[in-house]
Amino acid sequence: MTTSPLLDATGVAKNYGAVAALRNASLSVLPGEVHALMGANGAGKSTLVKILTGAIHADAGRVLIRGETRDIRSPAAARRAGLLPVYQEPSLIPDLDVLSNLRLTGTPVEPFRAWVRELGIPDLDLRDTARDIPLAVLRVLDLARALAVEPDVLLLDEMTAALPANLAEKVLEVVRRQGDSGRSVIFISHRFVEISALCDRATVLRDGETVGVVDIVPGVEEKIVELMLGARIVKTKMAARPTGQAASTAASRPRLSVRNLRVGTKLNDVSFDLANGEVVGVVALEGQGQDELFAALAGSIRPSGGTIEVDGQGVKFTHPSDAIRAGIAYVPGDRTEALAMQRSVHENIALPFSAALRKWGPIRVHKERTVVASAIARLQIDTRAQGEVQRLSGGNQQKVTIARWIAANARTILCFDPTRGIDVGTKQEIYKLLRELAGLDKSVLFYTSELEEVQRVCDRVIVIFGGQVVDIFPVEEADEPALMRAAYGLPRGVTADVGILADPTSHPSQTPEAAP
Amino acid sequence: MSSSATMPQPVSFGRRVKRFMADRPLVPLIILLILLVVILQILRPGIVNERWIANTIKFAIPLAILAGCQTMTMLTGGIDLSVGTVATMSAFIMATQIVSQDPVVAFLLAMMPAVLIGLINGIGVGVFRVHPLIMTLGTSLIGTGCLQVYQRTVIASGAKIPDFLNWLGTGLTYGFPNALLLFVPLAVLIVFTLRRTGFGRLLYAVGDNERAARLSGVRYWQVITALYVISSLLAGITGLLYIGLIKAPSLSLAEPLVLPSVAAAVIGGTSIFGGRGGYTGTIIGALILTVLTTLLTILQMPEGARRILFGLIVLFVTAAYLRIVEER
Numbered sequence: 001m002t003t004s005p006l007l008d009a010t011g012v013a014k015n016y017g018a019v020a021a022l023r024n025a026s027l028s029v030l031p032g033e034v035h036a037l038m039g040a041n042g043a044g045k046s047t048l049v050k051i052l053t054g055a056i057h058a059d060a061g062r063v064l065i066r067g068e069t070r071d072i073r074s075p076a077a078a079r080r081a082g083l084l085p086v087y088q089e090p091s092l093i094p095d096l097d098v099l100s101n102l103r104l105t106g107t108p109v110e111p112f113r114a115w116v117r118e119l120g121i122p123d124l125d126l127r128d129t130a131r132d133i134p135l136a137v138l139r140v141l142d143l144a145r146a147l148a149v150e151p152d153v154l155l156l157d158e159m160t161a162a163l164p165a166n167l168a169e170k171v172l173e174v175v176r177r178q179g180d181s182g183r184s185v186i187f188i189s190h191r192f193v194e195i196s197a198l199c200d201r202a203t204v205l206r207d208g209e210t211v212g213v214v215d216i217v218p219g220v221e222e223k224i225v226e227l228m229l230g231a232r233i234v235k236t237k238m239a240a241r242p243t244g245q246a247a248s249t250a251a252s253r254p255r256l257s258v259r260n261l262r263v264g265t266k267l268n269d270v271s272f273d274l275a276n277g278e279v280v281g282v283v284a285l286e287g288q289g290q291d292e293l294f295a296a297l298a299g300s301i302r303p304s305g306g307t308i309e310v311d312g313q314g315v316k317f318t319h320p321s322d323a324i325r326a327g328i329a330y331v332p333g334d335r336t337e338a339l340a341m342q343r344s345v346h347e348n349i350a351l352p353f354s355a356a357l358r359k360w361g362p363i364r365v366h367k368e369r370t371v372v373a374s375a376i377a378r379l380q381i382d383t384r385a386q387g388e389v390q391r392l393s394g395g396n397q398q399k400v401t402i403a404r405w406i407a408a409n410a411r412t413i414l415c416f417d418p419t420r421g422i423d424v425g426t427k428q429e430i431y432k433l434l435r436e437l438a439g440l441d442k443s444v445l446f447y448t449s450e451l452e453e454v455q456r457v458c459d460r461v462i463v464i465f466g467g468q469v470v471d472i473f474p475v476e477e478a479d480e481p482a483l484m485r486a487a488y489g490l491p492r493g494v495t496a497d498v499g500i501l502a503d504p505t506s507h508p509s510q511t512p513e514a515a516p
Numbered sequence: 517m518s519s520s521a522t523m524p525q526p527v528s529f530g531r532r533v534k535r536f537m538a539d540r541p542l543v544p545l546i547i548l549l550i551l552l553v554v555i556l557q558i559l560r561p562g563i564v565n566e567r568w569i570a571n572t573i574k575f576a577i578p579l580a581i582l583a584g585c586q587t588m589t590m591l592t593g594g595i596d597l598s599v600g601t602v603a604t605m606s607a608f609i610m611a612t613q614i615v616s617q618d619p620v621v622a623f624l625l626a627m628m629p630a631v632l633i634g635l636i637n638g639i640g641v642g643v644f645r646v647h648p649l650i651m652t653l654g655t656s657l658i659g660t661g662c663l664q665v666y667q668r669t670v671i672a673s674g675a676k677i678p679d680f681l682n683w684l685g686t687g688l689t690y691g692f693p694n695a696l697l698l699f700v701p702l703a704v705l706i707v708f709t710l711r712r713t714g715f716g717r718l719l720y721a722v723g724d725n726e727r728a729a730r731l732s733g734v735r736y737w738q739v740i741t742a743l744y745v746i747s748s749l750l751a752g753i754t755g756l757l758y759i760g761l762i763k764a765p766s767l768s769l770a771e772p773l774v775l776p777s778v779a780a781a782v783i784g785g786t787s788i789f790g791g792r793g794g795y796t797g798t799i800i801g802a803l804i805l806t807v808l809t810t811l812l813t814i815l816q817m818p819e820g821a822r823r824i825l826f827g828l829i830v831l832f833v834t835a836a837y838l839r840i841v842e843e844r
Contacts, residue, residue: 319730319735324732325733341725342720343720343791347717350717351717351729354713354714354717354718354734355733357738359714360742361715362712365712404732
């Protein structure tokens, strides 16, 4: 193609303090192209998108739109330049009806209506309050609102997530047509099936840099995965570790014993045991009830049925402090939920010490400092910026959330996706730490969204689907394909491929019907 | 998006000063305080003398204690607007009960509404999650109403200021205001509580991230209830001190101190959104406001202009201070 790019960003960099979110990202989108933006978690996709749409400013780099340098200083400026995003979170104001929301952004109503019909929602009432509209429909309305102003470049962030199949299909169809009519779409997705059906090219980011631009042709997935992972494709085999140790303790009374646990409609009838010195993995797709399971075990929410036993004693938690007293500590996946960001590393680690009413008095500074220092040393927390936790890198922040419970000497640790969005080195340290904890006879329940972690860390893994435990694997059998199948609710032993490396030709229904 | 170097550059002088200030947030405050005193001395040569300093401290102390209430509540993301009413109530009850009662009994009676209002504030904010602004404003109005009713019952018996409070509020010993005997231990106690006790740590933690505190086992309502009771007790004590200083019991005695006490805490660097700040800054904030009031008084402006200027200066100082101290 000899046409000049519609959007051309080069050398974009962004630092947050000492952390480089983007080093040298570039993205070039041709007219009439559907362009995929890909990268593993933390590669810098969302930062790049935010820069392009004016939500944040780049520290360096150049953005050309139709060959002209544009300084995109605000979302409004991006809009004037013809760049329009549709984010994962619905952007309609919940308390206004749809019509008022349209007026707010100056969206023409008739084209909007036409697009909504086009997208498969024939009977939308513009007088409906946004709050009362289901999430899936809201996302479609967001898209229709963007389409109605006819942007040159449409930016879709995980557009089909949370959409039921029929709506997703319509959306993909419209996106494809958008490309055919000479406009461009930047499409962010983790689903190879959609990308291979929809996109012309893909830009791959890794560690804040653009590492490749590839044409989407059959079989390109391997290449993309290779680019996303870089050198990491060479899988480090899990360290040899004695697997017999869990078996010996399993005979004794389990640390944690969950029977028929129910939480509202999200979690039905979950039962499992967690032995002393065992790391049990939990694998589930988004929103299968794992959040509720962890919250119930941590005392954050009350289960609606079932029993929890700690060391053979039945317990009922009404507040996290009850769980903590029973030796159960919860490390949430979202670090901002666990840390007082403006306070020091020391204070964050020592926070549980002061929680109980009888510990409100003077702090025994010396003793506390020793305990905290040993926890910091244990996790090798980088303490150069320890005055305020918010200045630490994500990995170090995560370490602080774990160090807190090591200092408090919790016997059972519930880790919810502790390695989300942190660098590879820290991930390795956390794997090692969890194994060490198990070696000290502590028990760990470990939810992870990265399946490869299971074999590195866990002794057993339970798979949750639709609020129920659908399978329990011994670690030897828990390779990624097996876990992926189980997580999608498929019984063990079925060979059909699912997940990211699925062959696009096996989904003929999603190939575009009219190639240009 | 102009391209700019991301390489570390030699740090400029301005930036170094800024970093120094950010690490020691008290320094710019003290500089400002000294600056104000110097301006005062220039405008009225000779005004700054021993007597003036003692007087300024005397008037700054009640403000500083009330600002301590605001500092502690603001650390949790709250505010205590009932301090004025509580102080007035304890002062008024003390002045009227001392006529017929034993001093100890009068003192206990005077502190009763403080404990009660603090408890109601704490339970309202901590258990029922009423916004602190509304909660304390509500109890403040209720308190004022009760005081009006109470006034009718004691109108015949009259009021007097106990000698001890008189001595504490206005007296000087070797040129030092006696009120310092109350204030210094109190200030040390507050600073110590905030820095070196579990309770103090929880105030910061709850204000910074309530969810995180909860996940660490902190029971929010306990912290908040204790906090508002302490705040009210401090306000009650301030009332007793203030009546010794003003010597005229009225139904709106300490009311004019409420908003300046909030301003003093904010000027002193305590974030109204919680989690950040401390009491030493607040003390200097209270001194700054007191000196500023003197300064505006000697300018002999009409009252309206004086208030406008006061408001503008408070806004400007706060904005400037945040810009200096917050390194973002």
